[in-house]
Amino acid sequence: MGIIKVRDLVYEYIRRDEEGNVEGITTAVDDVDLDIEQGDFVAVLGHNGSGKSTLAKHLNAILYPSEGTVWVDGKDTKEEKYVWDIRQTAGMVFQNPDNQIIGQIVEEDVGFGPENMGVPTKEIWERVEESLKAVGMYQFRKFSPNKLSGGQKQRVSIAGVIAMHPKCIVLDEPTAMLDPKGRKEVLRAVRALNDVEHITVILITHYMEEVIYADKVYVMDQGKVAIQGTPREVFSEVEKLKELRLDVPQVTLLAYELAKEGLRMPKGVLTNREFREALDQCRR
């Protein structure tokens, strides 16, 4: 079994009125299966309301299935006795940089998780140092978080999660509130965690350029997985993605538009270099 296994997952939100009577049911996740291996970099895409965040919250037991099962590192998330193990195995980073930091000083915030796990003091500081170095924020360890930019705060949040030595980290639109530089910094940190530390990464995002580094992409629509595959396979389906209210990276779209005008450009072009090489072929 891989680090994450999801079978027949259904999650229903029950809408109630002021008196608590049931008004209606929204099926946010509708019969989803997932298999994620340790070390994978997985991207989850989907329009707002597609169920991607709801799905993500099952992966570290913030939500429990209405039906179906979620296993994290072989442990069923419905079993209460495994909750803390699961939350140490799969850490989560959210969208708003200001909502996740509680320490007065960066290194205190990063140490909070391990401290609560009962890690011995000396080891806490070792973990704080290695985590901050892994995200490139070690020189800011004595700073107040108030002095940091959005991208820096998000990196501190990521450091706080990896100080728990998780096998897997789930990031729910971590760059949505950041400027281009901040987005680049966070993505670089996330890729390094996957490439170097072999931490499994599950990235939920709207930014198509962030997806090209993933091993596997799941595209959600109305609670179901509509498309899955490698980034190249998924981005080849330009029209289908538009129907799903999504987009493709500019370089992919440009190649697609040129192909429509008669140039022999392949589908699913992911990088500027691939684009130029494909155009070289047309030049011949």
Next chain:
Amino acid sequence: MPIILDKVSHIYGEDTAMAVRALDNISLVIPDGQFIGLIGHTGSGKSTLVQHLNGLMKATSGAVYFNGEDIDSEGFDKKKLRSKVGLVFQYPEHQLFETDVFSDVCFGPKNLGLTKKEAELRAYAALKLVGLEDAYFYQSPFDLSGGQKRRVAIAGVLAMKPEVLVLDEPTAGLDPKGRDEILDQIAALKRETGITVLLVSHSMEDVAKYVDRIIVMNKGRVMYDDEPREVFKQYHELEAVGLAAPQVTYIMKELREHGYDVGDEVTTIEEAKQEILAYFRER
């Protein structure tokens, strides 16, 4: 009703040890009917700048003129200014509070002292301008999707009939289609009514696609103020201050570095497509 900033500075915490010069001697003219993009790294002064345009913040030195009048002069009606210069903050749906959409949009006009009938007419027109279907008018704003809520919030500002519309990151948190819809709606609004629009954004691609003019802020100063094609040519300098050019600009750079004789003023996909097709036709 042009807006002029004349040597405007804003210092937070003046006379304290933690004084921060958020705006440093800014002089700008915002003429009628322009579509302007305002870009800059976090902390560059963008939000501080836009809050001076409708008098929410006061300059510590320099002056702001609306249609030739100093907005800080004796007797100037700042309340009226705020209905002429509409400011939509980031995540505007956080401002929604009424039990139904229509009432929420009526709130602004009612506070202007308009009659109930006039306020309702304004609200209806504003909701139509943002493209919200009638079916949603009497629903709770909180039952709508993110993009729909956002449009209701913008309608609330449009109901005040502003001549200048300032939007701070109107696409933050929306999915790709949601982003396109909001920006297309704003562009259509501008075409139909001639309203001046100032768009604060972190998306170089969005800005390149829609605006006539880009103002780049860096550390409280204006770094560039020009057409998109001129601003994005300076991608090295933009990168040095934490920004970038649209992805398409870099694609063209890659091509030029490998012997393709294509232009260096491309900022949109459409322009790139035309340049490349022209290149192949001429061979």
